[in-house]
Amino acid sequence: MTTSFSSLPVVDLSILSSPQPSEQDLQALSTQLYDVFATTGFAYLINAPLSFDHEDVFELAGDFFSMNEAQKLQLAKKTFVKSNKNTYRGYFPTQPGQQDNLKEGFEVGPAQAPRRRSFGRPQKFDLTEPNVWPDEEEFTDGRCRLEQLHAELQSLSSTLLSLLAVSLGKQPEFFSSYLEDSLSTLRLLHYPPQTSTPGPASEEVKLCCTPHTDSGILTLLHQDPTGGLEVLNASGEWVAATYVPNSIVVNIGDLLARVSGGRFVATMHRVRTSSGGASRADGMGRCSVPFFFEPGESCIVRSVDGGESVVYGEYVRKKMGTWVEYQDEPEIAISVAGASRIAVAA
């Protein structure tokens, strides 16, 4: 259960940059992470061991989204452009009519495509397919920068999982099977600027991402200074996760809540338009860059308390039925008020 928090805790990761962190410091960090995921389910990570700062991350997102629509559509998933081959990785455009979920995105997996699980029959979505990339001259160094960012966030997730394993009374390597052929997804997101309607309607909360919990294990989110992310506490109040320079917002998904035997909580969150945060100087609206840590397709995931298990690939394929860009027909996709990689709150 979440608590009635009124702000999100800050977790300082500076010890992870030290060549030999002490056992005591690691234990303290592990306990702090346990407390976060057992109460708010969300926190700001500061001093994370990454070579990218916010400016680098949002420059990357800006470079991608400022390409023209035709260039981006060449990378679109098959759901959107039938003649394209990629089913799982790539671009998804904004969907007209989805005012409270108006976003475009670009998704990449690991640089080295994970091993494919063998199925008796052809699968509609290939979770292990290689990434698709714009031409180098359209997105200078973009591939190399995104592959590097993916690798660093994967490594940070792996460290956090070791600390969480210890906090759950397990060995640090308890989750190491989750790293094999991991399907983690780095997603660039762009919420185009929306004009707010004056009058009584302006009192209403306008959303660009509807309330949801993330479905997987761990999410590491870079949000830009526009802000707008809000997190639901146990009293039913939306608490603003305001912009903290150079921080990464961390939260867990439904599957890790299950794995923790209900000790950790996957907290509901949403994104508000015009939340009063800073506007981007380039007038682009809002960008954010979530990284979804995901196990491999064949990974068997079960609670630390034992009991029923799920095969990650099967779990994620079931979840995809609720993700908007994986609806069968474009007409259906356009009419479903969903976000992607996340289940829409009922």
Ligand SMILES: O=C(O)CCC(=O)C(=O)O
């Ligand atoms: O854009 C954001 O700040 C949050 C996005 C999000 O929650 C998601 O993609 O799951």
Ligand SMILES: [Fe+2]
């Ligand atoms: Fe989310």
